Amino acid sequence: MRAKRLAGFVISILALITLAGCRTKDTIPAQQVVTLAGWQSNLSEQRLLKQLIQKFEEKYPHIKVKYEVINSEYMSVIYTRLAGGTAPDVFYLEAFEAPRLMKEGALESLNAYVTTDFNIADFEKRLLDAFRNDGEIYGIPKDFSTLALFYNKQAFKEAGISQPPRNWEELIRYSQKLTADKNKDGKIDRYGFGVSPELARQYFMIKACGGELTDQAGKAAFATPVGLKGLQFVIDQYRKDQSSAQPSDVGASWGAEMLGAGKAAMVIEGLWAIPNLKDTFPRLNYAVVEVPAVCGKKGTMAFTVAYAMNKDAKNKPAAWELIAFLTGTEAMKISTSTGFALPSRQSVMQTFKQNPQYIPFTTGAGYATVWQGGERLSKIVTSFNNQFISAMIGQQSLSEAMQKSQETANKDCMTP
Amino acid sequence: MNRFYWSKAILYASLIFYAIITILPFIWALSASFKPLEEILTGGLSFIPKQPTLDNYKQIFIEQPIFLRWFLNSLIVAICVTAFNLLFNSMAGYALARLQFPGQNLWFFLILAVLMVPGQVTLIPSYLILKTLGWLNSYQGLIVPSAVNATFIFMMRQFFVSFPRELEEAATLDGLGRLETFFKIVLPLAKPALAAQTIFVFMGSWNNFLMPLVILSDQELFTLPLGLNAFKGQYVTYWNYLMAASMIFTLPALVIYAFFNRYFIQGVTFTGGK
Amino acid sequence: MFNLKTLSKNKTIRESFSAYLFMTPTILILGVFLVLPIIFAVFLAFHKVKILGELNFKWINGQNFLCLVNDERVWIALKNTAEYVAIVVPVQTILALALATILNAQIKGKNWFRIIFFLPTVTSSAVLTLIFMWMLNSNGSINTLLGFIGLPAYNWIGDPDVALKAIMLMNIWSTAPFYMVIYLAAMQDIPESLYEAATLDGATTWEKFLYITLPFLKPVTFFIIVIGIIGTFQLFDQSYIFSAGSGGPNNATLTLVLLIYQYAFKNLEMGYAAALALMLASVIMMATVIQRSLYREEQLK
Numbered sequence: 006m007r008a009k010r011l012a013g014f015v016i017s018i019l020a021l022i023t024l025a026g027c028r029t030k031d032t033i034p035a036q037q038v039v040t041l042a043g044w045q046s047n048l049s050e051q052r053l054l055k056q057l058i059q060k061f062e063e064k065y066p067h068i069k070v071k072y073e074v075i076n077s078e079y080m081s082v083i084y085t086r087l088a089g090g091t092a093p094d095v096f097y098l099e100a101f102e103a104p105r106l107m108k109e110g111a112l113e114s115l116n117a118y119v120t121t122d123f124n125i126a127d128f129e130k131r132l133l134d135a136f137r138n139d140g141e142i143y144g145i146p147k148d149f150s151t152l153a154l155f156y157n158k159q160a161f162k163e164a165g166i167s168q169p170p171r172n173w174e175e176l177i178r179y180s181q182k183l184t185a186d187k188n189k190d191g192k193i194d195r196y197g198f199g200v201s202p203e204l205a206r207q208y209f210m211i212k213a214c215g216g217e218l219t220d221q222a223g224k225a226a227f228a229t230p231v232g233l234k235g236l237q238f239v240i241d242q243y244r245k246d247q248s249s250a251q252p253s254d255v256g257a258s259w260g261a262e263m264l265g266a267g268k269a270a271m272v273i274e275g276l277w278a279i280p281n282l283k284d285t286f287p288r289l290n291y292a293v294v295e296v297p298a299v300c301g302k303k304g305t306m307a308f309t310v311a312y313a314m315n316k317d318a319k320n321k322p323a324a325w326e327l328i329a330f331l332t333g334t335e336a337m338k339i340s341t342s343t344g345f346a347l348p349s350r351q352s353v354m355q356t357f358k359q360n361p362q363y364i365p366f367t368t369g370a371g372y373a374t375v376w377q378g379g380e381r382l383s384k385i386v387t388s389f390n391n392q393f394i395s396a397m398i399g400q401q402s403l404s405e406a407m408q409k410s411q412e413t414a415n416k417d418c419m420t421p
Numbered sequence: 422m423n424r425f426y427w428s429k430a431i432l433y434a435s436l437i438f439y440a441i442i443t444i445l446p447f448i449w450a451l452s453a454s455f456k457p458l459e460e461i462l463t464g465g466l467s468f469i470p471k472q473p474t475l476d477n478y479k480q481i482f483i484e485q486p487i488f489l490r491w492f493l494n495s496l497i498v499a500i501c502v503t504a505f506n507l508l509f510n511s512m513a514g515y516a517l518a519r520l521q522f523p524g525q526n527l528w529f530f531l532i533l534a535v536l537m538v539p540g541q542v543t544l545i546p547s548y549l550i551l552k553t554l555g556w557l558n559s560y561q562g563l564i565v566p567s568a569v570n571a572t573f574i575f576m577m578r579q580f581f582v583s584f585p586r587e588l589e590e591a592a593t594l595d596g597l598g599r600l601e602t603f604f605k606i607v608l609p610l611a612k613p614a615l616a617a618q619t620i621f622v623f624m625g626s627w628n629n630f631l632m633p634l635v636i637l638s639d640q641e642l643f644t645l646p647l648g649l650n651a652f653k654g655q656y657v658t659y660w661n662y663l664m665a666a667s668m669i670f671t672l673p674a675l676v677i678y679a680f681f682n683r684y685f686i687q688g689v690t691f692t693g694g695k
Numbered sequence: 696m697f698n699l700k701t702l703s704k705n706k707t708i709r710e711s712f713s714a715y716l717f718m719t720p721t722i723l724i725l726g727v728f729l730v731l732p733i734i735f736a737v738f739l740a741f742h743k744v745k746i747l748g749e750l751n752f753k754w755i756n757g758q759n760f761l762c763l764v765n766d767e768r769v770w771i772a773l774k775n776t777a778e779y780v781a782i783v784v785p786v787q788t789i790l791a792l793a794l795a796t797i798l799n800a801q802i803k804g805k806n807w808f809r810i811i812f813f814l815p816t817v818t819s820s821a822v823l824t825l826i827f828m829w830m831l832n833s834n835g836s837i838n839t840l841l842g843f844i845g846l847p848a849y850n851w852i853g854d855p856d857v858a859l860k861a862i863m864l865m866n867i868w869s870t871a872p873f874y875m876v877i878y879l880a881a882m883q884d885i886p887e888s889l890y891e892a893a894t895l896d897g898a899t900t901w902e903k904f905l906y907i908t909l910p911f912l913k914p915v916t917f918f919i920i921v922i923g924i925i926g927t928f929q930l931f932d933q934s935y936i937f938s939a940g941s942g943g944p945n946n947a948t949l950t951l952v953l954l955i956y957q958y959a960f961k962n963l964e965m966g967y968a969a970a971l972a973l974m975l976a977s978v979i980m981m982a983t984v985i986q987r988s989l990y991r992e993e994q995l996k
Binding site for chain 1: 458459462463484544545548549552557631634635638639640647650651658660
């Protein structure tokens with residue numbers, strides 16, 4: 006193995022010196038090659054994926070999988086490669102990015118490939134719908150996660166709070182009690198609540214109070230009195246009560262870090278926070294419950310990623326075999342075993358429902374808002390994130406900021 | 422005498438102050454690279470790790486078995502790019518500064534203009550060109566496009582403009598051709614400028630991220646920044662690995678700098694002797 | 696100049712030939728890998744581009760440019776960027792010159808200072824920005840330090856009034872050493888004999904700096920200012936990381952290149968992004984020309 010690598014290296018150097026030889030592609034004609042691209046969210050997950058690929062290759066000896074990792078700027082790289090006609094045959098696709106790719110015809114419809122024994126009815130409908138356009142399916146969800154409330158049990162005990170908040174009013178009241186300057190230096194060491202001022206995390210707050218992110222035509226339509234009601238809670242808590250903080254306020258990069266480092270007593274995070282907390286803050290005494298109700302309605306976000314097939318895939322049947330294998334029952338059991346995400350197949354989900362730690366997430370799946378919003382979403386996200394923070398720090402009122410954000414998102418000089 | 426003494430003291434004090442400002446973030450990053458993640462996140466500002474650990478470095482070497490390969494890829498690319506740049510940029514800079522030829526101003530202007538268009542819009546066209554050449558996923562795809570650099574052509578031109586002409590004229594009288602004059606007389610005298618160029622070009626190539634990210638899909642061919650980026654997770658930032666990685670990153674560039682730095686110390690004397 | 700006219704025609708041709716020989720690698724490589732893509736970008740700027748599915752272009756006259764004029768965010772980005780350039784370029788140039796002058800003098804331990812001062816330049820700007828964000832958060836070390844000497848704390852990242860200034864400080868801090876090295880290199884080329892002669896004439900250190908060092912460094916200073924202008928006009932990394940790509944709060948950290956990036960890779964409006972890039976290039980060009988003419992006048996004095 007080492008000798009082979011060394012030989013490859015020497016050859017590369019030779020090729021380099023002459024600057025002439027193109028890289029020789031060592032494809033054996035009898036074998037079909039399928040390229041698979043994705044990002045790597047953590048090392049253990051990647052190890053499992055590599056194991057699965059190996060199993061796949063054992064099962065289908067005529068197919069060879071070439072796995073490519075794109076570690077940042079994922080969609081920019083995918084777009085560039087799509088434009089160049091060199092995109093991978095199968096790739097990860099977030100529900101968030103799907104509408105544009107589906108509409109522009111960059112993806113292969115999977116309807117023709119789905120067989121009865123693949124049992125597509127087993128998939129959580131809401132997730133599958135995120136990759137459906139005009140009755141055609143363009144991606145098979147590989148897993149998903151919802152958000153739930155994580156709270157520090159120790160902090161609750163100290164503050165004399167016996168149970169987690171069930172609604173947003175309670176969350177705000179408890180936050181005040183939990184906000185503390187422990188070393189009495191005049192600066193707050195622990196905030197009641199850690200908040201992420203991004204649309205991806207706030208969308209359900211708009212929905213729960215009766216607002217909508219976009220209208221029928223896909224234009225931003227959230228800057229309405231009902232749409233802002235839920236968001237106003239977030240702003241008021243941050244500005245008036247000063248019992249919440251953003252991760253960057255306390256030098257953290259995300260919610261679980263705030264919770265783990267004791268800088269926030271409650272945060273709303275996804276399933277992925279559990280293995281991370283276990284690794285980084287093994288001594289933290291915390292519990293997870295459903296996200297408190299807003300405007301009397303339960304709400305949370307669901308984030309899902311699918312395997313999608315490139316319209317220009319060279320070997321479509323083989324590419325489908327790979328997708329079908331990786332989203333099959335057996336593979337999904339293995340790939341979700343790290344606990345970073347929930348399985349998208351209901352049959353596999355059964356095992357998760359037995360673990361009490363996962364219940365808030367699996368229950369949330371029943372009423373979650375899938376993180377998606379039409380082709381214009383990326384524009385809406387940029388303008389929302391830009392302006393929402395400005396309302397948080399009190400530069401302008403929420404309605405002003407959101408009005409501006411909505412206008413920016415809807416402005417379209419380019420419509421022909 | 423007293424005044425002289427005081428001004429000297431102030432000078433050293435401000436130098437030391439500036440040195441502290443510059444070095445503090447590094448010491449902090451260095452110490453963080455020896456801390457477990459939990460301590461980085463909770464420990465605040467302490468520069469000395471409470472539980473010093475080599476785990477972060479170990480993780481990088483063990484979890485990424487082809488780490489050495491990435492390191493070598495980076496090294497090969499950076500060395501080739503630096504060698505080509507030193508030669509080509511100096512040649513072009515010299516021609517623009519010292520030779521008279523039709524279109525001289527146009528070329529100079531074009532080289533400057535090329536710098537003014539941000540890379541974000543040329544990314545896709547560049548990618549398409551590399552694809553047409555069949556250079557995706559290859560060393561030459563990384564090396565050839567950066568074998569010359571407009572910034573440093575400009576820099577070399579500005580250096581050559583203020584070079585004394587006498588030596589070249591003497592060389593011409595001795596019957597040396599343009600090429601010979603350039604390689605035997607001009608380049609050896611341009612050591613400080615070449616040293617500065619070496620440092621910057623090497624560093625630029627060493628840290629280059631976007632282009633490799635787009636054109637390399639084969640992990641075996643990854644350069645160091647691409648490989649190490651894996652430690653920035655989708656949701657989590659592994660500060661501990663990131664800091665260790667950035668230390669591994671910084672070191673070679675710093676060594677190059679320390680080495681070439683000596684060319685700024687031994688000044689080159691032109692006049693007053695052969 | 697007069698000399699040139701007396702040169703034989705033959706010699707002029709020979710010189711042109713060798714000049715083009717010297718330029719060949721540059722012309723080839725820059726031509727293929729930079730000029731060609733730029734021409735393509737110019738082409739894109741006049742089209743509506745669809746890059747997904749079938750790549751296709753639709754000629755839309757100058758509508759991209761028309762939209763650009765009416766795009767409020769373009770003007771905000773331009774204002775932010777111009778403010779940034781106007782402050783960062785002079786400060787970093789002067790700082791670099793000062794550091795280089797000091798480190799070129801007979802100073803004890805100057806080698807160590809040179810290495811330490813250079814540290815910010817060797818690290819990738821992404822890592823630096825992360826370290827800075829860490830230090831700049833409300834509870835971070837910079838505020839702790841400010842509190843320690845009795846100064847008020849700021850919300851460096853969140854507050855739009857200071858966010859851009861924080862990025863400015865960071866950029867000056869991290870790029871001044873780069874220019875310092877170039878100045879240092881240029882100073883080595885100043886013939887020692889000039890200083891010796893001046894010393895004999897009784898010139899003070901300051902006079903020597905003013906009448907020998909500065910004029911000699913003129914071409915290099917021109918380079919440093921032009922590259923400084925180009926580099927600062929293209930500010931991207933820091934504002935991208937500071938605002939997580941949004942340019943907020945309320946467009947306070949929005950720069951032109953960040954806007955170009957948003958249009959190109961977030962909204963997939965390639966044609967519009969290209970038009971924006973051409974506008975940026977012409978702004979930089981104008982700034983360079985203005986700087987050059989100012990510089991020339993200075994020279995006459």
